[in-house]
Amino acid sequence: MKRTLLASILALTFTSAAHAAGEAKNIIFFLGDGMGPSTITASRIYMYGEDGSLNMDKLERTARIKTYSNDAQTTDSAPSMAAYMTGVKMNNEVISMSSDTVATNPGKDANGNLGINNCAANNGSIVPTILELAKAKGKAVGSITTTELTHATPAATFSHICNRNAQYAIAAQVVPGGASYNAALLDGVDVLMGGGRNHFLPYDASSSNGKLGRADGRNLLTELAAKGYTVASTKTEMAAAPTNKKFIGLYSSKSHLEYELDRTATPPLGEGATQPSLSEMTTKAMDILSQNSNGYFLMVEGGRIDHALHGTNAKRALTDTIAFDNAVKAALDKAKITDPTLANTLIVVTADHDHTLAFNGYGKRGNPILDINRDYKTGLPSKDADGNTYTTLVFGNGPNRPDLRTNLDSATVLADNYLQETGVRLASETHGGGDVKLFATGAGAKTFKGTLDNTKVFSLLKSAFGF
Known part of the structure; x- marks a missing residue:
């Protein structure tokens, strides 16, 4: 019994040493x-x-x-x-x-x-x-x-x-x-x-x-x-x-x-x-x-x-x-x-x-990550400085920057082909x-x-x- 235990310890030690050396x-x-x-x-x-x-x-x-x-x-x-x-x-x-x-x-x-x-x-x-x-x-x-x-x-x-x-x-x-x-x-x-x-x-x-x-x-x-x-x-x-x-x-x-x-x-x-x-x-x-x-x-x-x-x-x-x-x-x-x-x-x-890709705050826990942002205190849609809703996920740059932001709804932003808004307008996100x-x-x-x-x-x- 002791010999088996010792053999196991030695085998484990050898294996660990081999892997430390990168084998x-x-x-x-x-x-x-x-x-x-x-x-x-x-x-x-x-x-x-x-x-x-x-x-x-x-x-x-x-x-x-x-x-x-x-x-x-x-x-x-x-x-x-x-x-x-x-x-x-x-x-x-x-x-x-x-x-x-x-x-x-x-x-x-x-x-x-x-x-x-x-x-x-x-x-x-x-x-x-x-x-x-x-x-x-x-x-x-x-x-x-x-x-x-x-x-x-x-x-x-x-x-x-x-x-x-x-x-x-x-x-x-x-x-x-x-x-x-x-x-x-x-x-x-x-x-x-x-x-x-x-x-x-x-x-x-x-x-x-x-x-x-x-x-x-x-x-x-x-x-x-x-x-x-x-x-x-x-x-x-x-x-x-x-x-x-x-x-x-x-x-x-x-x-x-x-x-x-x-x-x-x-x-x-x-x-x-x-x-x-x-x-x-x-x-x-x-x-x-x-x-x-x-x-x-x-x-x-x-x-x-x-x-x-x-x-x-x-x-x-x-x-x-x-x-x-x-x-x-x-x-x-x-x-x-x-x-x-x-x-x-x-x-x-x-x-x-x-x-x-950027992750906006301060969304409510459990809010779908692709959805519009909802406030963690009230559960109501979050609004930008102009009173419009926005998504939790956005991009720093890319092709989808609107000239004027408008309200977004869940049906729109959860669709397969929805493109998140971007900060700087470029032909393609970098x-x-x-x-x-x-x-x-x-x-x-x-x-x-x-x-x-x-x-x-x-x-x-x-x-x-x-x-």
Whole structure:
């Protein structure tokens, strides 16, 4: 009995020491694009009430992350995600390149489509990503998103380019053995999922995509299939895909995946009926990646949170945040089936930048977060200086600033397509420069604490893997 107890204590001590040194077998890195603190708070209240908790709230380790880029107080998604993935500060619009890289504008192809690489050979240098480092150590790697697969956040995990908008060039970097392939990926990224199929397919004048498609005539999906990838375009095909092969799923023909509000509508809008949820994508990716006995690195992006915030549509931003949070729970639940204490798995949840979403006072507790503000003392609608009602959530800038404010009613502001009012009138709402939150649990999570630069997160990921 005593020997068993002693052995248990020694085993626990050894495990704790190993994790302190950073020996995670698997890392799942969740990135809520644009998911600033106000978005997290509003989403929590929207779904669970003021005293409730999101799944990410329940992770025991937390930190604040500074997000500025090399040349801007307010970062673009490309350098912020690249800072997480490479540990290097770079200029806005640059993806996984050195700090001296200039964001040269991308060119247009023969069909007039933006997305051709205009990066000069002497414009900066490549810096390795955590995904490439993991691949070099024999681990499986994956990158999945609700945006186009060639969008800034996923691209920062597997490509190197001086401008995020060169999406046709970015797509070519993931095809093993093909022209412009990123050789640091060795035999290729094991799991890729998102939208934007047009960046992988040749231009077809007769297709519904119009001019969208590759002017070079390459069918990257055919090339990937020839390299052993299972190729899917629907959630049904994804579910049926074997777990012992590499996988690419592109679930939108020419854009991002649908907002969660629209994907789950009755009937769903656009291609939403055939698209998997982020939770389903996450667990499928884990099924495939976990076949590798050396472990894996998986990046999961809830990318459309950002798009809804740019459009000042808080309802879609909050529902996409909840879908992202559900994916965190799905990953936790699945990981714990074989790793109950997460002794071998690190899960990190964070954002690349803030937005200008603001939370007005002094609303009554229990008042719907998307509704007009109601006073906590009287329960009556709050009024501005001119006697008009206003919503609890507003934006610092964006397209929806009325010349003259008028009364708002609940039916109007609770509608799916309502756009919150803004302070400064701009064509599109901008990112915010504030710190974002980070949550972590599992192997190596104890190192995530305090106020950290986003580049420091890369170092902690490397340490968790023991690199």
